[in-house]
Amino acid sequence: xxxxxxxxxxxxxxxxxxxxxxxxxxxxxxxxxxxxxxxxxxxxxxxxxxxxxxxxxxxxxxxxxxxxxxxxxxxxxxxxxxxxxxxxxxxxxxxxxxxxxxxxxxxxxxxxxxxxxxxxxxxxxxxxxxxxxxxxxxxxxxxxxxx
Amino acid sequence: xxxxxxxxxxxxxxxxxxxxxxxxxxxxxxxxxxxxxxxxxxxxxxxxxxxxxxxxxxxxxxxxxxxxxxxxxxxxxxxxxxxxxxxxxxxxxxxxxxxxxxxxxxxxxxxxxxxxxxxxxxxxxxxxxxxxxxxxxxxxxxxxxxxxxxxxxxxxxxxxxxxxxxxxxxxxxxxxxxxxxxxxxxxxxxxxxxxxxxxxxxxxx
Numbered sequence: 001x002x003x004x005x006x007x008x009x010x011x012x013x014x015x016x017x018x019x020x021x022x023x024x025x026x027x028x029x030x031x032x033x034x035x036x037x038x039x040x041x042x043x044x045x046x047x048x049x050x051x052x053x054x055x056x057x058x059x060x061x062x063x064x065x066x067x068x069x070x071x072x073x074x075x076x077x078x079x080x081x082x083x084x085x086x087x088x089x090x091x092x093x094x095x096x097x098x099x100x101x102x103x104x105x106x107x108x109x110x111x112x113x114x115x116x117x118x119x120x121x122x123x124x125x126x127x128x129x130x131x132x133x134x135x136x137x138x139x140x141x142x143x144x145x146x147x
Numbered sequence: 148x149x150x151x152x153x154x155x156x157x158x159x160x161x162x163x164x165x166x167x168x169x170x171x172x173x174x175x176x177x178x179x180x181x182x183x184x185x186x187x188x189x190x191x192x193x194x195x196x197x198x199x200x201x202x203x204x205x206x207x208x209x210x211x212x213x214x215x216x217x218x219x220x221x222x223x224x225x226x227x228x229x230x231x232x233x234x235x236x237x238x239x240x241x242x243x244x245x246x247x248x249x250x251x252x253x254x255x256x257x258x259x260x261x262x263x264x265x266x267x268x269x270x271x272x273x274x275x276x277x278x279x280x281x282x283x284x285x286x287x288x289x290x291x292x293x294x295x296x297x298x299x300x301x302x303x304x305x306x307x308x309x310x311x312x313x314x315x316x317x318x319x320x321x322x323x324x325x326x327x328x329x330x331x332x333x334x335x336x337x338x339x340x341x342x343x344x345x346x347x348x349x350x351x352x
Contacts, residue, residue: 015335019309021316047338050345053287054310061196062210064189067217 005040009033014044018051170229177224184221191217194234194312195241201307202245204296212248216241235318242304242322249300294344302337309334 005011016022017030034041098119102112167175167183169190175183195216200209219240227236295303308319319334320327 012332012335015338016316016331019316019334021331046342049287050291050338050341051310053284054291054306055313056284057288057292057311059193059197059200059311061193061213062206064192066210067188067192067214 005037005043007033007037009037009040011040011043014040014047018044018047169233173224173227173229173233176221177227187221188217191220191233191237195237198238198241198307198312199245201295201311202242202304203248208245208248212241212244216244219244232318234312235314235321238308238312238314238318239322242308290345291341294341294347297344297347298337298340301333302340305330305334306337306341 013022013026013030017027022030034044099116102115105112167186169187172183172187172190176187192213195213196209199212199216200206203209203212216237220237223236223240227233295306298306305319305323308314308322309316314322316327316330316334319330323330325333
């Protein structure tokens with residue numbers, strides 16, 4: 001494989017050139033460089049050969065009778081949604097009840113703070129993961145695709 | 148699927164399902180048109196299976212991933228924007244499903260391209276003119292397939308999306324959720340890495 005470009009040219013542009021993904025100006029820059037750089041010319045030739053061989057490898061899917069894309073039943077979909085709603089609802093209710101009970105308990109304040117901070121740890125971790133997910137969703141063009 | 152069903156007219160339309168483009172079929176499938184859904188499934192099976200096979204390297208895992216991806220594709224029609232191309236949307240679903248399978252199952256060894264050809268999962272290259280050229284092409288494709296398995300998952304998936312699936316940089320960026328500028332640099336690094344793996348294969352042969 002040719003070594004890195006001796007002139008220090010940005011080689012990644014060669015891939016863009018090969019894939020016709022460069023702007024007109026970048027394409028012109030690469031062309032001019034290729035005229036003077038045998039190393040990059042050799043690399044481009046190799047990359048072209050590999051890409052053509054890769055693209056010419058055809059794959060054949062199994063016969064149609066081996067496929068089964070029947071949708072999941074509406075009943076199971078509704079049951080799953082109802083199940084999650086019940087779980088989340090009850091977890092919320094239990095949390096509110098626990099906090100209320102803790103506030104009313106006769107224990108010392110430091111005991112209450114200790115118990116509360118113990119429970120707050122996992123909640124904060126959950127919230128941080130949730131915040132990350134939400135931030136990702138906002139910048140993801142295909143966010144509505146099922147994962 | 149029975150081929151005769153493909154010639155039947157789409158419900159409520161005189162045009163057969165095969166006469167619609169992907170977006171038109173999605174709109175009809177969304178409204179419950181069975182013919183449109185079958186035609187879409189027929190169109191998407193090949194690309195979904197090929198991508199899953201290229202990412203996972205095992206025909207059984209690939210069929211599981213592709214079938215599950217099509218189910219998810221149909222479930223996501225309500226959220227699909229028909230003004231956007233279907234292929235990147237499908238590729239994203241297949242890629243995520245392949246990642247799930249790789250994470251949850253113990254990785255199976257990748258099947259060689261020769262075995263895939265023997266078992267009918269791939270076809271012999273037909274582009275080259277003579278038998279010698281064809282043999283040389285097949286040998287290079289076999290080596291590339293093997294070298295691809297030696298590259299990192301990140302390099303493998305970007306090579307597959309560009310060189311096997313022929314997606315544009317814009318589409319790859321959307322599938323991988325990375326900036327377009329990163330696609331070119333990662334792809335070039337992946338090609339370098341593939342070339343190194345090929346050289347390593349030559350030295351070990």
